[in-house]
Amino acid sequence: MTIDAGAPTVTLSARASVAVGVVKVANRLSRVLGRGSGTVVGGRAGLVVDPTLLATLARDRDVVLVTGTNGKTTTTRMLVAALSGAAGPAIASNDTGANMPAGHVAAMVESPRATAAVLEVDESYLGRLIEETRPRVVVLLNLSRDQLDRIAEVRMLVDRWRAALAGLSGASDPGGRGTVVVANADDPMVVWAALAAPDVRWVGAGQVWHDDAVGCPACGGRIEFGAGGAWACDRCDFARPVRDAWLEGADLVMADGTRQVLFLGLPGQFNRANAAMAALAATEMPASETPGGAPRSTPLLPGLLARLASVDQVAGRFSSTVRRGRPVRLLLAKNPAGWTAIFDLLDEAGTCGAPVVLSVNARVADGLDTSWLWDVPFERLAGRSVVATGDRRLDLAVRLRYAEVTHAVVDGPLAALDLALDLTDLGTVGPDRGAGTVEFLGNYTAFADLRRQL
Amino acid sequence: MSAPTGGSALTVAVVFPDLLGTYGDGGNGLVLARRASWRGIYAQLIQADSGRPLPTADLYCIGGGEDGPQVRAATALREDGTLLRAADRGAVVFGVCAGFQLLGRFFPDSSDRPQEGLGLLDVTTRKGTGPRAVGELVATAAPDGPRPGGGGSLPRLTGFENHGGVTSVGPGARALAHVVSGVGNGSGDGSEGAWSGRVLGTYLHGPVLARNTALADLLLSWALAGPGEPEPPLDPLDDSEELALRNERLAAVDRSGRAHLVHRLIRHRG
Numbered sequence: 045m046t047i048d049a050g051a052p053t054v055t056l057s058a059r060a061s062v063a064v065g066v067v068k069v070a071n072r073l074s075r076v077l078g079r080g081s082g083t084v085v086g087g088r089a090g091l092v093v094d095p096t097l098l099a100t101l102a103r104d105r106d107v108v109l110v111t112g113t114n115g116k117t118t119t120t121r122m123l124v125a126a127l128s129g130a131a132g133p134a135i136a137s138n139d140t141g142a143n144m145p146a147g148h149v150a151a152m153v154e155s156p157r158a159t160a161a162v163l164e165v166d167e168s169y170l171g172r173l174i175e176e177t178r179p180r181v182v183v184l185l186n187l188s189r190d191q192l193d194r195i196a197e198v199r200m201l202v203d204r205w206r207a208a209l210a211g212l213s214g215a216s217d218p219g220g221r222g223t224v225v226v227a228n229a230d231d232p233m234v235v236w237a238a239l240a241a242p243d244v245r246w247v248g249a250g251q252v253w254h255d256d257a258v259g260c261p262a263c264g265g266r267i268e269f270g271a272g273g274a275w276a277c278d279r280c281d282f283a284r285p286v287r288d289a290w291l292e293g294a295d296l297v298m299a300d301g302t303r304q305v306l307f308l309g310l311p312g313q314f315n316r317a318n319a320a321m322a323a324l325a326a327t328e329m330p331a332s333e334t335p336g337g338a339p340r341s342t343p344l345l346p347g348l349l350a351r352l353a354s355v356d357q358v359a360g361r362f363s364s365t366v367r368r369g370r371p372v373r374l375l376l377a378k379n380p381a382g383w384t385a386i387f388d389l390l391d392e393a394g395t396c397g398a399p400v401v402l403s404v405n406a407r408v409a410d411g412l413d414t415s416w417l418w419d420v421p422f423e424r425l426a427g428r429s430v431v432a433t434g435d436r437r438l439d440l441a442v443r444l445r446y447a448e449v450t451h452a453v454v455d456g457p458l459a460a461l462d463l464a465l466d467l468t469d470l471g472t473v474g475p476d477r478g479a480g481t482v483e484f485l486g487n488y489t490a491f492a493d494l495r496r497q498l
Numbered sequence: 499m500s501a502p503t504g505g506s507a508l509t510v511a512v513v514f515p516d517l518l519g520t521y522g523d524g525g526n527g528l529v530l531a532r533r534a535s536w537r538g539i540y541a542q543l544i545q546a547d548s549g550r551p552l553p554t555a556d557l558y559c560i561g562g563g564e565d566g567p568q569v570r571a572a573t574a575l576r577e578d579g580t581l582l583r584a585a586d587r588g589a590v591v592f593g594v595c596a597g598f599q600l601l602g603r604f605f606p607d608s609s610d611r612p613q614e615g616l617g618l619l620d621v622t623t624r625k626g627t628g629p630r631a632v633g634e635l636v637a638t639a640a641p642d643g644p645r646p647g648g649g650g651s652l653p654r655l656t657g658f659e660n661h662g663g664v665t666s667v668g669p670g671a672r673a674l675a676h677v678v679s680g681v682g683n684g685s686g687d688g689s690e691g692a693w694s695g696r697v698l699g700t701y702l703h704g705p706v707l708a709r710n711t712a713l714a715d716l717l718l719s720w721a722l723a724g725p726g727e728p729e730p731p732l733d734p735l736d737d738s739e740e741l742a743l744r745n746e747r748l749a750a751v752d753r754s755g756r757a758h759l760v761h762r763l764i765r766h767r768g
């Protein structure tokens with residue numbers, strides 16, 4: 045990341061220039077003092093000096109906003125990769141996961157020459173970001189419960205999204221600053237919000253979690269899910285919209301029948317969903333490949349997908365490490381939908397006998413309430429060796445007892461990993477393909493704890 | 499069929515998990531079914547989604563949820579009638595948070611209009627004026643609280659509360675417990691939850707029965723006794739993991755309580 049004072053691409057007011065300077069100084073200071081990556085500190089200081097700084101920095105950039113409960117960080121990374129063609133534009137992105145306005149400001153200040161910005165946005169900030177950045181593309185991934193003690197409940201959130209999207213102008217906007225929304229057609233909550241927008245590309249990206257979406261947001265009726273993910277309300281005409289693209293297993297299928305196999309650097313069906321959303325969003329961005337910003341179509345997809353596939357880990361998630369000569373896979377899951385998707389991934393990986401270390405904390409960033417553990421289908425781990433750790437290992441242990449999953453409880457993630465490795469050494473695991481590997485699943489701060497200690 | 503046939507079968511129904519499944523309270527049904535089956539009592543656990551007739555069961559668990567689904571659930575349960583008839587015959591009804599509120603006479607919808615509840619408990623809920631009650635909740639058994647097997651009172655209750663309602667207990671019901679730390683019913687009398695006959699409601703999530711196995715076993719023994727019959731004794735289980743969790747949660751609240759006190763003292767002196 046450069047913080048050179050190269051000529052910014054936008055002309056800044058005196059106040060904004062001062063604010064940008066403040067961001068840079070605060071960031072540099074914070075890094076020197078070893079207080080994190082500095083992005084939030086600087087951004088916050090900049091916004092105090094000039095509250096309109098976010099709008100100013102976004103003014104002459106093509107902005108993509110990415111939001112949703114799960115997959116934001118990964119999809120953001122994939123979009124940056126997809127848009128970073130050989131001769132493509134430099135891209136500003138809050139790739140450290142600081143997904144509130146201070147993080148967005150910092151990301152754009154740090155890449156002054158970038159003509160595009162791909163911003164991961166916390167679900168509750170979508171309205172403000174739309175208003176201030178006038179995005180070209182808004183990506184809506186999914187919406188399910190996440191930390192109910194902190195964030196507004198799903199339905200309040202979806203109504204706020206809806207109001208924010210209703211204010212957009214479409215691609216035919218005479219000023220040429222219209223917005224295309226790329227929305228997951230398989231998630232009724234996302235569809236309810238996106239229907240308010242003038243211009244939507246519907247992507248059948250799949251949805252593993254239906255529990256937060258059974259009540260029809262339009263009429264209070266019941267949403268029935270059918271084969272292939274199709275859904276409709278049993279009372280009104282709210283139903284899955286006609287899709288512009290969808291996933292069929294590992295294939296991305298376009299409405300015109302073109303089909304691409306997604307070979308990705310990241311595992312699991314949920315990452316294919318992220319890739320499908322990123323690919324469709326990328327085709328809506330004006331970029332060097334299509335002079336004049338003409339709508340791109342499927343022939344451009346292969347190149348774009350190849351770049352997107354190069355993403356093989358995101359802030360350590362899905363990465364592997366080696367301990368005592370054995371591979372350890374690190375997986376992050378923050379809420380029931382995320383844990384369910386990770387269990388799908390474990391099944392897909394064919395490592396059915398591999399020991400699993402589960403680590404759960406309940407600090408502020410995780411949500412203080414651990415009740416969600418009872419919404420996670422831990423029963424699916426039956427037959428594996430499971431080690432429970434983290435601040436809330438006793439909550440996990442009781443949950444596993446009632447799931448009738450054999451488990452050990454260990455204080456500290458490293459000790460837990462070592463016990464899991466001992467179990468593979470003892471050969472209690474069986475001679476299957478997964479023998480020798482250990483899977484580590486943690487929620488937000490538990491995952492960070494392990495990464496720090498490794 | 500409120501009493502299990504032959505004393506060896508028990509049906510537990512989780513009521514409308516698709517509407518009232520927001521806070522992990524479905525776990526209460528699982529805890530009850532497992533604790534029965536671990537004792538050799540054949541237990542059937544039904545996830546009774548809305549939109550179809552409610553099945554007959556010996557024990558109904560109703561969980562927490564958002565305002566809209568809570569109103570839909572109350573309406574559907576009244577129209578369906580199964581739950582009211584079962585309660586009449588002595589089936590056990592257990593409600594948590596929104597589920598507790600809708601067992602009462604009235605509860606508020608999202609616009610603060612009173613909605614008619616099921617009237618199974620003499621409690622009335624209105625919207626609180628203060629901030630939402632969110633955090634660990636500890637309560638000691640009320641003197642006239644339920645007594646497992648006719649013996650001593652329940653041990654301290656621990657759970658996580660997350661609600662904006664204020665619930666008053668009327669003369670036709672009794673408080674379940676008294677708040678030690680947290681908010682509970684929030685009606686000014688320090689009460690938490692309510693009970694009457696074989697209907698019991700609480701603001702404790704967690705799920706509450708995983709943290710309070712004595713309460714789980716109380717509900718089980720009610721469900722296993724026929725109408726008017728004394729509750730049968732239950733075989734003991736190895737609850738060491740639940741006990742460890744209980745103690746850790748209670749200690750965490752004690753610690754933060756002491757920290758608050760020290761903080762207040764220091765501020766007072768300064």
Ligand SMILES: [Zn+2]
Nearest residue numbers: 260263277280
């Ligand atoms: Zn409808």
